[in-house]
Amino acid sequence: MDARLAVRRKPEFRNEEATLLSSIGQDGEVAIYYLYDAFDATEEDLVALRESVVADSRVDELVELPAPAELGNYLAVEPLPGQYDQRADAAEQALRLLRPETRAQITSATLYVFDSPVNDAVRSFLINPVESGEKNLSVLRRPSMGEIEPLKEYPGFTELDDEGLAELLAADGMAMSLADLKTIQDYFRSEGRTPTEVELSALDTYWSDHCRHTTFNTELTSIENNEPRFAAQLDRALRRYDELRELNGRTHKPRTLMDMGTIMGRELRRTGVMDDQEVSEEINACSVYVDVEGDDRKWLLMFKNETHNHPTEIEPFGGASTCLGGAIRDPLSGRSWVYQAMRLSGAGDINTPREQTLEGKLPQRDISSRAAAGYSSYGNQIGLATTGVRELVHPGYVAKRMELGAVVAAAPADNVKRLEPAPGDVVIMLGGRTGRDGVGGATGSSKAHDEDSLGRSGAEVQKGNPVNERKIQRLFRREDVATKIVRCNDFGAGGVSVAVGELADSIDIHLERVPLKYAGLNAREIAISESQERMALVVRPEDADFIIAAAAEENIEAVALADITDTGRLRMFMGDEVVFDLSREFIDTNGADRAQNVEMVAAEGGVVKQAPASVLESLRAATAGSQEGMIEQFDSTVGRSTVLMPYGGATQKTDEQASIQTLPVDGGTSTASVMTWGYSPSLADESPYLMGSYSVVEALAKLAAAGGDPRGAWLSVQEYFQRLDQDPQRWGEVAQALLGLLEAQDGFQVAAIGGKDSMSGTYGEDLHVPATLVTFAVAAMDETDAISAAIPAGNFDLYLFAHKPLESGEPNYEQLNELFAAVRELRPAAASAVTNADLAATLVNMAVGNGVGLEVSLTEAPLGSIVVAVPAGQAVEGAGAGAGAGAVKIGATDESGTLRFGAESFTVSEALEAMESGYREVFPLNEYEGEPLPEFANQVNETETDLQSPGKKDVHVLLPVFPGTNSEYDMAEAFVAAGATYEFHVIRNLTPAMLAEDTKAFIEKLKDADILAFSGGFSLGDEPDGSAKFIAAFLRSDDVAAAVKEFVAGNGLVLGICNGFQALVKSGFLPYGDPAQLREDSPTLAHNRQLRHVSRIATTRVATVNSPWLRGFEPGQTHLMPVSHGEGRFVVSEDEARRLFEAGQVAFQYVDTGGDADGGAEGVPTMAAPANPNGSSYAIEGIVSADGRILGKMGHPERFREGLMRNIPGIGEQDIFGNAVRWVRGE
Template identity: 45%
Template sequence: GGRTGRDGCGGATGSSRKHDEESLASSGAEVQKGNPLIERNIQHLFRKPEVSRMIKKCNDFGAGGVSVAIGELADSLDIDLDAVPVKYEGLDGTELAISESQERMAVVIGRENLEDFLAAAREENLEATPVAVVTDTGRLRMKWRDKIIVDMARDFLDTNGVTQKANITLISPEGENYLQKAPVDTGDLKDAWLKNLASLNACSQKGLIELFDNTVGGRTVFLPFGGKRQLTPVDGMVAKIPVQEGDTTTASIMTYAYDPELFMWSTFHGGVYSLVHAVAKSVALGGDYKRVRLSLQEYFGSPGRDSIKWGKPFSALLGAYLVQSELAIPAIGGKDSMSGTYKDLDVPPTLIAFAVNTVDANKAVSPEFKEAGNRVIWVRVKQDKYSLPDFTDLKEKYERIHRLINDGKVLAASAIHYGGVAATISKMCFGNELGFTFNEDIFSGDIKEEDLFLPDYASLLLELKEGAAPDSLPDAILLGETSNEGLIKIGDVEIRLDEALESWAKPLADVYSGRIEKTEGINKETRDINIDHYAPEKRVQPRIRIAKPTVFIPVFPGTGGEDELAHKFMEAGAKVDEFVFKNLDAGLLEESIEILAGKIKKAQILALPGGASAGDEPEGAGKFIATIFRMPAIQEAVMQLLEERDGLILGIGNGFQALIRLGLLPYGEYRELDEDSPTLSYNVIGRYVSTMVRTKVVSTLSPWLARVEVGSEFVLPVAHGEGRFLASEGLLEELIKKGQVATQYVDCNGNATCDIRYNPNGSVMAIEGITSPDGRIFGKMAHSERIGDNVAKNIPGDKDQKIFAAGVEYFI
């Protein structure tokens, strides 16, 4: 993997001490500077069976760097620090031994496999260097500049150093019981409802979450926000297990839970409910609680010799252990830090529980309400006199919920979040703009208004399919029914969904724009931008037919969508040829350019996938690809593909950006860029965005769109920071007139729009994709390859543009 530098030296120790105003200057270099492009190459290398079978042991270069990553791999080792690849000269032996960086892996392989392993690494554009040998001396030795600078007995290292002890004092929770106290004054129910949604622990984090690519890999079962409006947050991550061939219905679930306010009241209860809430979320998504495995992340203020401070992590872990014992589920890993102190300020006591599980993707359930007129029940887990869950009741109800979900009787499910039933019901309404009406007698029994706001973390809300009996769960409370009214009704109190949504969206809107509010005219666009449909009677045809066309997919440093693209083309019946472009040295670079040109000459289709080529630096997205494609040999091969073999070119995301930079779009040939050339610029909201968009086909000029009708709409993922299509008025008119504008961003009514809720990058004329004059080159920002069975299940709409089948059929 990556080379070693001074960044990351002392990271482990630096993260375990108190900090102050001087820390930025004194400890800034301790922070690791990762390289995700290299990390991805390592993933690709390790997933090859012939490579993974060579690896006897492996370790990442986390805390401690070489000394730990390699030092842990065998009882006896000789490490040659001079062999460690470096970013620059001047590192001493200590720096080489302790520098931390996550884009490197230490592997143990047999001598007989060395050359094969090194060759396999080169094929993935990775440096691999022998730096140590396993010995039988019983010692860890490190050599630097021909001198032994570390020589330690393994027996000593295995003692883990000097044993330390600390006194612990446990303090019982004081003050009003947090779990029985509403977070807002419920005297005015409507006001309380809206203030509750506006709490920082309940409000929308949509703008933050969209900064992370949530559809890469094309296996995301549930996007972070569901419903046609993409506004109902899911309880956790659900994604199909990656397979290189075929498909699978097995999906992984990952949830997490933590309430800082609960921990401030009681670290023991905090530890209990972090685990219970994470498990409840897994159950809501369709998981079996008995199959959950946990990982715990602890973070506490520096305790020093204060026995009360030591009591906080001890108490939290006791609470976690209680849940593990009662539910018979283990923790398989975790991480801790006791350095959450800045001068005299401590972080809130923290134990975040992560719950991992598996589920049949066909059975997984998302939380957005699905239909009007369905009954919703509150499955309320009993508590004992200490406000702890009745685990017998919990296990029985979780098992029944799991059976109901497997039987298809649950349409939507959610664990109860911070803000209680009130906040959870609201968020379940937002996604599909469905209202909710509480039963008129909801407060006639034991339930009080305050109960709707309690942090009832062990309990769940279920929307039942028509015909499913609410009494199929013991003690279930029938809360009410979903509706089409756009209101939440509780007796005489009516809360409009739009005002609830505003309260929920506003708190962090200035920090992370969530694209929730209407923003028509953000580009000063007031005209009608719906483009007249263009459907030619005939499209361009190839002169030579081929039964199984070859698709060539080049993989550049930072490419991130080649797997999905290859899978879709193979699914459509094509032969796929992939090549990893190598630039580790000048010789490999020249060799790669020659190979690239040769492979283009043998292909019928050139497909440029998405990602972030060379990290999209310097000077913007797609520049690295464009630079390579302007090499004379490659330029000649591309034009032969187009002019002599009637070939096709597809560019998605980063690939589209490269085609624009080359002039291949929209002109169909290489051109130098000038002031009149179109471009893909930074998103108008000033940040990266990962979400689903609705696009409409407005021209079927291109062979790539031969299998869809003009006017067809599709819901597809976008994930980019530079996707805003810009062009001069004159060029726009020409593109529209010739049918080269292929697709537009549209709203839920099918109208082209510059509203960033639907056109998140702010493209002029809402343009999402364009073609060359004859349609054989097609570029688009939306990732048509990131689709499949059980993918984006919580977003309604047709997701298959059939462009891959159309591209293959063009030659048949």
């Protein structure tokens, strides 16, 4: 049967409805219903869906909807056909867990019922035509994917004249040029046939600017220098470029922007300055060799940056999420583990009223907020620490948003075999299935935008599936898998045609073998779809079965898709039909030769802004403003590797400038990677040449200030410019930036060894993005060398190491090298590069983290300058007016909490109010008052556990891994550090047989375990509409529930952290120890009070010691605790809470330390945020079962070890793992 289920939150959980009304600026009321249409469902299926899948009885209520005509003013929204619907997918998977025999299919939608008519503004806010449409509630019909469309034919193609070819280009919406199409015509004349639609579409993708960097590889036939201010400097840079071409044997090659950007890497390899870069035919990401503390093997450090400007502009959530997903897949295809991320975005003024939005555009506030949600959602789900986030503001980014992600990865070098594919080798495709999502994405990204872009780009945007990509990460982390991979490529732009087509010169691809999301796709769609989370890998024929089986062990679908041949041709088959058959030689021409004249002229200049009236007023500027409300959405601690939190200091208010994470070495290491970025939009308005050079200066200054060594840095760049067309002056803008980049690399003797370019930042004819060249700097360092920007409490002297630019304004590289070396030698207590030449804003940022007072004499501080804090009275080498490093004492700190700049003074609180004003409206801070707690919630229970230890010497931990689990390695490391052994057990759900097999194996393995631990993550992406439903359903199944109860009764211990805690609570194992006792009014974990993810450090106190997990603690003892979750609000009735406190079952509470939260002394439980980060009832962070054997908590003690989170004063270990292991041993 077919049925529709409707779910609404219970009244006390309807925060989303109030938030929606606030967002659209509408009074009145709205009701939000979550709809699930089930097709081919049995009555038993529907019972399971109602009771265990779509609704949580403690939070939700199932409702019967009236007929559509009786709903009144409503709007129902559903995903477009073909878009990935994570909610519906998760509902189906959870149902299959409970009902393996089910054949039901599910779709989802959201229904909004208003008390007033739905106007166009509301409709446009709720429906983005790129990803969603209005649902017809009057019918219950599954969406049709349509019949397979026959491939187009092109009779007479080889005879078309230029006008006919131009008409074909326009009719098919191709991105290639007319010259490219004429080249194709000539080729098919020589082949004596007409092209297939697959061939034309695949070549359009292959030769797109996105895939083949056609703009950057265009020959620069002449470069004319008419830039008046920097004429001599640009001539000098051009001479140096030509000299480097000669020194590196490149004079027979054309001059191109690509050559200009990469020539310094060749030079430093030639001279031996850079001898650590890995160079191979397989290019997945920037790759360098590094030594790792505690491991004798060489490691490969990989890093990559990429933008998703086009998709994020038109569908912000999906575009930003796949920006990160795509960035991850590049180094992942290199068999490395991605563990570190940064995000840099470019927006217009996000506070612009919606009614001022340009025609055909989404409002800037919506793009910004939804993009932040998308990028953070993907990273949070896959388990990637994002520790550097910044949004740049410039009116030019209204033309097209910048969405830029950068990641760092690492792997033992021995795991990565760079081999040559040979005839007979097999190409395996593994990962997600293929759909229409992403068809045309590469070509779309290569186009400029106009007012019609939104309406025609739906198929070009994909929805990411981080749960699938996490599985591939686990697979490639296995040495036995990685070492059998000959070559690998990720499925990015161009889909099968590019990902598989690039692996070797001669390949036969069998498109009919591609696993599909749904029927109805033709050969063209299968060949070019950019559906996410897929990999193509070449293996020797004898290893193919092993790889497919290993993928299945990790819950991944894999097929043998193609064969390496020796024909010199790329061929694609759809069954017996040949749909693509081209010579590799022709494909690799990349289309028609391109040539362009270049003219370098003066920049037009940006908007001249009036200087702020005061320092305090300057803090309200976008360049100085805090973006805490946005940045807190990004998980910054997953991976047990975070050296610096994004915000440092006791109050977590100092914005750090560097992302620093330790490498993913089993057993841990102190070797870390540091990544920084540099770019100034205002400098771009002044001069692209200065912008290019100072992007390197800024990135290296930040790296030096954070404790890294710029001399050992590697660079990667991201270029983003307006559409160039054939305008020599637009090309000259890019050339100036690259020549500035070239000189900076030369001056610092560091090289850009990778990068990405995008030349489509134009809207209409007159609106363009600012000239954008972002430099990322990466270096290896030891975690002990990391320096925070947060000035510690106490008395410190402040010194400015001032950059002294040349008279022309260009960087003084000789002096900057001395400056960076002097800062590194000094090892200051705190340091920060001066950004935007704003010394006052830099100092304020350094002060607010620990609330210190300042007295400072302001002076010039050009970009490249660094401020340091040293203990009062300490001598500083290089201080004095004539010293090369240029250190000058500019002031000192005190404990007054007042910031004094000459005659102006203001408090830290006033500074924060100004800094936080710009982004507060769109990204509210996690701040609210809390109601007083009853007396029983302020008490601690001092009763100690009297459970008898089993007295076992060897302690073994079972760690189940569910779809969406992302913290299992952190949990394993914590238990290993405590002296235990562990085993992962993957719960697979690709087929009912796999699920049944793994369930049975789980029960058997539990018999040999002493501890069962459920790790953090996002079970099926916290879908359908709620956290941990899949795991909870697994735990409630009869056989598993009985096995876990028997395990606990037999002296076993159970732990659930974050997602694991959610599963224990929603299954009934907490607080009752038995799912049978679960009631409608039982405690639950709901969405955070502010309806967004929160990642920060909270303070918790020990509320009881009545458990083996807590036996080593003192009642009332406090810990600084990483928290990172979206559904961490513990909700419980007063009667049940009182019972839990009296029974000693409340393990931990959030407490106020007297810092951010209003009122209260240190260690006092609080309902106020941010001390209580999620609004948990009675400040409860964790609970134990009545016998103390089961512990669940939202905080992440497994993510900390000594040496991490160094910018959080007083942070230390909460050793629940050691407590448990010692109890099992009887110690």
